[in-house]
Amino acid sequence: MIRVQGADFEPGAEIDRLLDGNTVVGGVASFIGVVRDDPENGPALRAMTLEHYPGMTERMLEAIEQEANQRWDLCASLIVHRYGRMAPGDRIVLVVTAARHRQAALESCQFLIDWLKTKAPFWKREETEDGEHWVQAQARDDVAAAKWKVEPSVS
Amino acid sequence: MIRVQGADFEPGAEIDRLLDGNTVVGGVASFIGVVRDDPENGPALRAMTLEHYPGMTERMLEAIEQEANQRWDLCASLIVHRYGRMAPGDRIVLVVTAARHRQAALESCQFLIDWLKTKAPFWKREETEDGEHWVQAQARDDVAAAKWKVEPSVS
Amino acid sequence: MEVLYFAWVRDRVGTAREHVNPPNTVTTVGELAQWLATQSREHAEAFRDCDVLRAAVNQEHVSFAHPVATGDEIAFFPPMTGG
Amino acid sequence: MEVLYFAWVRDRVGTAREHVNPPNTVTTVGELAQWLATQSREHAEAFRDCDVLRAAVNQEHVSFAHPVATGDEIAFFPPMTGG
Numbered sequence: 001m002i003r004v005q006g007a008d009f010e011p012g013a014e015i016d017r018l019l020d021g022n023t024v025v026g027g028v029a030s031f032i033g034v035v036r037d038d039p040e041n042g043p044a045l046r047a048m049t050l051e052h053y054p055g056m057t058e059r060m061l062e063a064i065e066q067e068a069n070q071r072w073d074l075c076a077s078l079i080v081h082r083y084g085r086m087a088p089g090d091r092i093v094l095v096v097t098a099a100r101h102r103q104a105a106l107e108s109c110q111f112l113i114d115w116l117k118t119k120a121p122f123w124k125r126e127e128t129e130d131g132e133h134w135v136q137a138q139a140r141d142d143v144a145a146a147k148w149k150v151e152p153s154v155s
Numbered sequence: 156m157i158r159v160q161g162a163d164f165e166p167g168a169e170i171d172r173l174l175d176g177n178t179v180v181g182g183v184a185s186f187i188g189v190v191r192d193d194p195e196n197g198p199a200l201r202a203m204t205l206e207h208y209p210g211m212t213e214r215m216l217e218a219i220e221q222e223a224n225q226r227w228d229l230c231a232s233l234i235v236h237r238y239g240r241m242a243p244g245d246r247i248v249l250v251v252t253a254a255r256h257r258q259a260a261l262e263s264c265q266f267l268i269d270w271l272k273t274k275a276p277f278w279k280r281e282e283t284e285d286g287e288h289w290v291q292a293q294a295r296d297d298v299a300a301a302k303w304k305v306e307p308s309v310s
Numbered sequence: 311m312e313v314l315y316f317a318w319v320r321d322r323v324g325t326a327r328e329h330v331n332p333p334n335t336v337t338t339v340g341e342l343a344q345w346l347a348t349q350s351r352e353h354a355e356a357f358r359d360c361d362v363l364r365a366a367v368n369q370e371h372v373s374f375a376h377p378v379a380t381g382d383e384i385a386f387f388p389p390m391t392g393g
Numbered sequence: 394m395e396v397l398y399f400a401w402v403r404d405r406v407g408t409a410r411e412h413v414n415p416p417n418t419v420t421t422v423g424e425l426a427q428w429l430a431t432q433s434r435e436h437a438e439a440f441r442d443c444d445v446l447r448a449a450v451n452q453e454h455v456s457f458a459h460p461v462a463t464g465d466e467i468a469f470f471p472p473m474t475g476g
Contacts, residue, residue: 012167015187023243026191029184029264032170036181036255050392051317053385056369081392088178100191102272106265109184113257121366122392123317134318137389205475206400208468211452236475276449277475278400289401292472 001077002061004052006084008091015096018076025075027102029109031095033116037088043128045088048135052083053121064115068097071111072104079112081120156232157216159207161239163246170251173231180230182257184264188248188271190241198283200243203290207238208276219270223252226266227259234267236275311380313346315356316387319363322356339365340374342384356386364389394463396429398439399470402446405439422448423457425467439469447472 001018011032019025037045061079068077080094095112099105124135156173166187174180192200216234223232235249250267254260279290311330315323332345343365347357357363360374366385367376378384394413398406415428426448430440440446443457449468450459461467 010167011170012165015166019189019244021244023190023192025189025244027268028187028189030187031185031257031261032183033257034174034180034183035178037178038255052392053314053316053366053369053387056366056385059369089174089176089180100193102186102188102268106186106261106268110261113182113261116392117257119390120392121316121387121390123388124391125317134321134388135391137391207475208397208399208449208452208470211449211468214452271475274473275475276399276470276473278471279474280400289404289471290474292474 002058002065002079002081004054004057004061004081004083006082008082009080009094011091011094011096014078014080014094018078018096019098022075022098024100025098026100027105028096028098029102029105030097031093031109031113032091033093033113035086035088035090035092043130046127046129047085047087048127049085049125050083050092051123051125052081056121057081057083060120061116064112064119068108068112072097072099072108073101074099074104074108077108077112079116081116081122083122157213157220157234157236159209159212159216159236159238161237163237164235164249166246166249166251169233169235169249173233173251174253177230177253179255180253181255182260183251183253184257184260185249185251186264186268187246188268190243190245190247192243198285201282201284202240202242203282204240204280205238205247206278206280207236211276212236212238215275216271219267219274223263223267227252227254227263228256229254229259229263232263232267234271236271236277238277311342311378312383313342314383314385316385318388319356319386322352324352337377338374339367339372339376339378339384342378343374343386362388394425394461395466396425397466397468399468401471402439402469405435407435420460421457422450422455422459422461422467425461426457426469445471 035048065077065079074097076098078096082092095109097105097108126133126135190203220232220234229252231253233251237247250264252260252263281288281290313330314327320326336342336345343357343360347354363386365372368383396413397410403409419425419428426440426443430437446469448455451466
């Protein structure tokens, strides 16, 4: 299941809902992305705004969730991604994967979050003490996604 | 932080408590181990009982949490492990790791759960339709833990 | 064609969305980008560094060699930085 | 010495914990296991497959070559299957 929303989410409630009544799940991996202030590396962050491409975002998230379910034997999966303005400490993204075996849950969770960081159509604008700017893509994130050998649709 | 307890836990509340007021965390990885019924591979599971070694369990969990914090740059970590009798669908173990960067959170979470599955002093007894038995250690789990090159204290 | 802009591409063009009718000679995403760049000083600025831009046609990631046709929804945006 | 048993080792011995006073010749975990095996039919059964057993002295994992002394807490148990 995927959701793209402006509102915050409750990780515990999301996990409970995903697992409700399921007795074959042995492990649930989850990742929560949080707005981070990084005062050691630049001016203090006041807020950030995530812009997205409505429609395309949902399609891409559905496609990558499907791919995770093809690669790993999962019982359930969930991606919740927020857009809009958020402050340091706010939750941005939630990935939950449930599987009979822990390895499938852990690996697919990592796969999905690596993908989301590089390939999902979101753009981050930061508001700092020094003003506003669009965040540049980081080569490090591309390396993390590339290790999964996901064929990019962009040439 | 580590806790060994008979009572159930709420993953969402545990994560919230761990992060409360923290604005440098960028990612939170978590893993929940759940009692799994595996009807395709044997008689249906009615319940299982986790026995542990009080005192030694806490010492070992504290030591491995410390090791995770030495290997990765973590902001916070939590291990909650239950003992006693549990039914299919019940939560057994929770690992939460929070870090500035997602890779540290994801890797340390996997490291801790691999360790817990093989090295923590817990023993599992299953009650199935066909009777009760102690679960045998699985070679697969040892392989998962060995990839972290944790030196075993047992010769 | 509907053309959508995101992030700093939108900031530079000055609009999030516009309806355009390029000449028949515009048959690919790359040719559309070149033609758009001639439409105003703002468009020229937005498409100056075409190499860093990404494109989608009908909400699918595509290369600049991908064909475009009347009725398509074409988007231009910088590399993603989400999550 | 306090000796603790866990899981099926405890089931076989028939007790979770016992206070023992082995002779002075017992100086290692392995020697203690051999001596315990002579104490009853149940002990003999529990220590029959010594190879699969693990041990701890004062709540630290140790090998069967590890020394034991008066006042130590020694535990015998099968490989862990927790988590």
